[in-house]
Amino acid sequence: xxxxxxxxxxxxxxxxxxxxxxxxxxxxxxxxxxxxxxxxxxxxxxxxxxxxxxxxxxxxxxxxxxxxxxxxxxxxxxxxxxxxxxxxxxxxxxxxxxxxxxxxxxxxxxxxxxxxxxxxxxxxxxxxxxxxxxxxxxxxxxxxxxxxxxxxxxxxxxxxxxxxxxxxxxxxxxxxxxxxxxxxxxxxxxxxxxxxxxxxxxxxxxxxxxxxxxxxxxxxxxxxxx
Amino acid sequence: xxxxxxxxxxxxxxxxxxxxxxxxxxxxxxxxxxxxxxxxxxxxxxxxxxxxxxxxxxxxxxxxxxxxxxxxxxxxxxxxxxxxxxxxxxxxxxxxxxxxxxxxxxxxxxxxxxxxxxxxxxxxxxxxxxxxxxxxxxxxxxxxxxxxxxxxxxxxxxxxxxxxxxxxxxxxxxxxxxxxxxxxxxxxxxxxxxxxxxxxxxxxxxxxxxxxxxxxxxxxxxxxxx
Amino acid sequence: xxxxxxxxxxxxxxxxxxxxxxxxxxxxxxxxxxxxxxxxxxxxxxxxxxxxxxxxxxxxxxxxxxxxxxxxxxxxxxxxxxxxxxxxxxxxxxxxxxxxxxxxxxxxxxxxxxxxxxxxxxxxxxxxxxxxxxxxxxxxxxxxxxxxxxxxxxxxxxxxxxxxxxxxxxxxxxxxxxxxxxxxxxxxxxxxxxxxxxxxxxxxxxxxxxxxxxxxxxxxxxxxxx
Amino acid sequence: xxxxxxxxxxxxxxxxxxxxxxxxxxxxxxxxxxxxxxxxxxxxxxxxxxxxxxxxxxxxxxxxxxxxxxxxxxxxxxxxxxxxxxxxxxxxxxxxxxxxxxxxxxxxxxxxxxxxxxxxxxxxxxxxxxxxxxxxxxxxxxxxxxxxxxxxxxxxxxxxxxxxxxxxxxxxxxxxxxxxxxxxxxxxxxxxxxxxxxxxxxxxxxxxxxxxxxxxxxxxxxxxxx
Numbered sequence: 046x047x048x049x050x051x052x053x054x055x056x057x058x059x060x061x062x063x064x065x066x067x068x069x070x071x072x073x074x075x076x077x078x079x080x081x082x083x084x085x086x087x088x089x090x091x092x093x094x095x096x097x098x099x100x101x102x103x104x105x106x107x108x109x110x111x112x113x114x115x116x117x118x119x120x121x122x123x124x125x126x127x128x129x130x131x132x133x134x135x136x137x138x139x140x141x142x143x144x145x146x147x148x149x150x151x152x153x154x155x156x157x158x159x160x161x162x163x164x165x166x167x168x169x170x171x172x173x174x175x176x177x178x179x180x181x182x183x184x185x186x187x188x189x190x191x192x193x194x195x196x197x198x199x200x201x202x203x204x205x206x207x208x209x210x211x212x213x214x215x216x217x218x219x220x221x222x223x224x225x226x227x228x229x230x231x232x233x234x235x236x237x238x239x240x241x242x243x244x245x246x247x248x249x250x251x252x253x254x255x256x257x258x259x260x261x262x263x264x265x266x267x268x269x270x271x
Numbered sequence: 272x273x274x275x276x277x278x279x280x281x282x283x284x285x286x287x288x289x290x291x292x293x294x295x296x297x298x299x300x301x302x303x304x305x306x307x308x309x310x311x312x313x314x315x316x317x318x319x320x321x322x323x324x325x326x327x328x329x330x331x332x333x334x335x336x337x338x339x340x341x342x343x344x345x346x347x348x349x350x351x352x353x354x355x356x357x358x359x360x361x362x363x364x365x366x367x368x369x370x371x372x373x374x375x376x377x378x379x380x381x382x383x384x385x386x387x388x389x390x391x392x393x394x395x396x397x398x399x400x401x402x403x404x405x406x407x408x409x410x411x412x413x414x415x416x417x418x419x420x421x422x423x424x425x426x427x428x429x430x431x432x433x434x435x436x437x438x439x440x441x442x443x444x445x446x447x448x449x450x451x452x453x454x455x456x457x458x459x460x461x462x463x464x465x466x467x468x469x470x471x472x473x474x475x476x477x478x479x480x481x482x483x484x485x486x487x488x489x490x491x492x493x494x495x496x497x
Numbered sequence: 498x499x500x501x502x503x504x505x506x507x508x509x510x511x512x513x514x515x516x517x518x519x520x521x522x523x524x525x526x527x528x529x530x531x532x533x534x535x536x537x538x539x540x541x542x543x544x545x546x547x548x549x550x551x552x553x554x555x556x557x558x559x560x561x562x563x564x565x566x567x568x569x570x571x572x573x574x575x576x577x578x579x580x581x582x583x584x585x586x587x588x589x590x591x592x593x594x595x596x597x598x599x600x601x602x603x604x605x606x607x608x609x610x611x612x613x614x615x616x617x618x619x620x621x622x623x624x625x626x627x628x629x630x631x632x633x634x635x636x637x638x639x640x641x642x643x644x645x646x647x648x649x650x651x652x653x654x655x656x657x658x659x660x661x662x663x664x665x666x667x668x669x670x671x672x673x674x675x676x677x678x679x680x681x682x683x684x685x686x687x688x689x690x691x692x693x694x695x696x697x698x699x700x701x702x703x704x705x706x707x708x709x710x711x712x713x714x715x716x717x718x719x720x721x722x723x
Numbered sequence: 724x725x726x727x728x729x730x731x732x733x734x735x736x737x738x739x740x741x742x743x744x745x746x747x748x749x750x751x752x753x754x755x756x757x758x759x760x761x762x763x764x765x766x767x768x769x770x771x772x773x774x775x776x777x778x779x780x781x782x783x784x785x786x787x788x789x790x791x792x793x794x795x796x797x798x799x800x801x802x803x804x805x806x807x808x809x810x811x812x813x814x815x816x817x818x819x820x821x822x823x824x825x826x827x828x829x830x831x832x833x834x835x836x837x838x839x840x841x842x843x844x845x846x847x848x849x850x851x852x853x854x855x856x857x858x859x860x861x862x863x864x865x866x867x868x869x870x871x872x873x874x875x876x877x878x879x880x881x882x883x884x885x886x887x888x889x890x891x892x893x894x895x896x897x898x899x900x901x902x903x904x905x906x907x908x909x910x911x912x913x914x915x916x917x918x919x920x921x922x923x924x925x926x927x928x929x930x931x932x933x934x935x936x937x938x939x940x941x942x943x944x945x946x947x948x949x
């Protein structure tokens with residue numbers, strides 16, 4: 046990831062995050078008031094534009110996007126920063142990210158639950174992996190760490206930070222029975238990473254079910270007279 | 272749930288319910304003429320704005336929303352109140368709700384059918400549960416009662432009322448092979464509860480199928496050479 | 498079904514059918530150039546407004562809707578009537594229908610294939626059944642006949658006609674590995690029947706898969722530590 | 724396939740490809756920056772309008788569509804041709820196609836993975852097959868070859884070319900764990916082929932899972948008292 050000199054203004058960031066909210070809500074990735082999104086608008090001192098807590102992400106307005114500093118003080122926008130703002134800052138600092146996105150999809154929840162005891166899951170051999178930053182071939186093995194969910198955000202941020210340090214190559218982290226965090230140099234890259242990882246989660250989940258069938262010698266498509 | 276002093280007018284309620292109809296119809300939660308929605312517009316005497324019977328919820332107009340009193344007499348709007356209006360009043364009275372929403376999704380129908388003999392289902396350990404009113408941690412155990420379906424609405428309303436009294440903490444009720452009732456202090460809270468419970472129904476349903484695979488020692492994602 | 502005195506004009510019918518095409522295409526029920534839709538615009542002599550052959554149903558224009566008589570002669574619109582026009586006339590005559598709709602969904606194709614040897618499938622006990630014309634309770638048993646697919650439309654129309662006569666209470670017919678035909682007094686009723694039957698097909702299909710899990714003693718939703 | 728005298732201009736082609744991008748992105752067939760689309764705008768010398776590399780297909784603008792010659796030199800538009808441009812030219816030359824479309828769906832990825840060792844999959848007996856160019860009956864047996872994925876596009880183009888020559892009747896090719904290539908005389912025909920093949924992939928995938936249930940003697944739809 047290379048530093049991005051041209052950061053968006055808080056106004057540009059707010060418009061972009063509202064559009065992303067509508068887009069992800071339509072796909073069912075941020076139902077209820079789940080999910081949160083942030084963009085770096087200044088590096089020094091560090092400032093984030095981030096979605097306020099407890100909002101329907103499908104009907105965000107610009108005033109719902111908070112301008113916060115790294116002590117979580119709010120300098121613009123209406124509402125309160127969610128406790129998960131700490132996770133966003135942790136990821137921005139450890140990865141030099143320009144944007145952090147958190148979704149809460151059915152397939153991400155399912156896999157983070159069923160593979161939680163393994164501490165993560167491996168995704169390997171898919172062309173779609175090439176859309177992840179720095180990946181050049183489908184012959185790539187991506188490890189997605191799964192971290193236990195925790196309501197103590199200071200503790201959870203520390204654990205996520207440690208996980209990022211131990212796994213410098215990962216592109217996303219799943220919180221167990223909670224959802225996905227991913228990031229990018231730019232907001233566009235973070236959106237791309239969300240789409241790719243959510244695609245791969247659903248593909249892996251459905252493939253496992255399909256292979257059950259195959260492993261019992263099933264045939265398909267040749268279906269004459271039922 | 273705290274009483275909400277600022278109730279919507281019938282006109283505001285009608286616009287909101289039409290928008291919810293389009294939104295839920297797009298997700299496939301109110302196909303055919305299924306589903307019904309209500310909002311409290313006056314507490315004393317009690318008045319509801321509620322969808323008229325037998326309408327396509329994806330193309331509601333303001334005139335399709337009835338202004339009804341608690342004897343089901345219609346004071347505004349065109350059409351007839353559905354028999355299920357009794358259930359809405361029952362929930363409003365027992366819970367002090369400001370809005371009641373009823374959806375009819377595939378996953379709600381599936382779970383209410385397959386778990387009907389258990390009298391309900393437990394949902395536990397999901398971050399998404401925190402979006403339910405009063406829930407503060409994912410370490411929450413939500414019981415969703417399942418009540419047998421019945422065309423005698425007076426009897427069904429009495430049974431639903433008794434279920435609400437016996438389970439003061441529940442956030443929704445499933446009618447068997449029929450669908451979900453949930454509610455909220457405000458319409459926004461009731462919409463949030465619908466999205467959360469429908470998300471959790473689909474997650475539970477898909478997870479069960481996926482775990483079948485896992486319980487037979489299946490591996491995933493490592494898929495070289497098929 | 499009662500005769501409907503106020504039939505739409507061909508112009509009204511064309512606008513309605515174009516809108517239905519966009520709606521069903523969005524749901525994935527008429528992909529490729531599959532599906533066809535008709536409305537009766539005159540009873541004596543019988544005249545149908547019907548979608549022309551081989552068109553993308555998601556981008557229909559009014560000129561794509563043909564005004565045809567019961568000898569399949571075209572009196573308005575551009576294009577050719579599909580061979581399946583014979584089926585529409587057969588259903589209109591035998592049922593006195595005012596509209597006939599044919600969709601081609603994944604779940605309809607799946608069930609019509611897997612249950613073809615049974616000659617049909619039973620759907621029973623669902624509240625959603627009450628949306629079918631004349632059904633008053635969820636304790637209804639709906640038989641959906643499945644007819645073998647055939648490229649000889651004269652022969653297929655005769656077989657469909659015979660099936661309608663032998664089963665006077667059915668609300669729809671599946672053609673094997675092909676799709677659903679349903680109808681209604683009005684176009685609105687036919688759309689309602691499509692949404693209800695497609696909902697029930699998907700519900701039945703998913704429930705069968707879910708029950709596999711249950712029948713092996715599976716538990717759900719209680720998912721601590723994976 | 725018959726030669727199409729009236730080729731689109733590069734401007735017309737660009738508008739059409741942007742619209743297709745929005746449509747396929749909404750269906751989840753080109754997430755991340757996956758997928759690419761081309762249209763022939765001149766036969767002699769051969770010229771393609773083709774999507775530039777590494778773009779979100781849901782928000783394409785006309786300037787993102789490149790006007791390239793068969794040496795991959797860019798004569799219009801901003802951006803770089805993707806390496807897969809070689810595959811487009813290979814298909815255009817061997818099939819005389821007027822348009823080539825590549826999608827990257829979940830079901831295409833799943834089947835191309837699970838059936839990769841078989842070298843392809845057979846789809847037979849579905850009415851939907853009749854929408855493929857030249858197919859006149861549902862009693863058609865369509866072979867969809869599956870080719871191993873490869874980052875060496877020169878080599879992959881040669882292998883795809885050989886596969887096209889050995890299987891002159893196929894309407895599409897799957898790249899393993901990568902996605903679908905199909906084509907048509909016109910762009911409209913190529914879009915139709917995508918919708919049909921993607922429909923059939925999902926139908927086959929879901930049918931296999933459903934039949935597992937049936938093969939164990941399962942019943943459905945008769946679900947009294949759970």
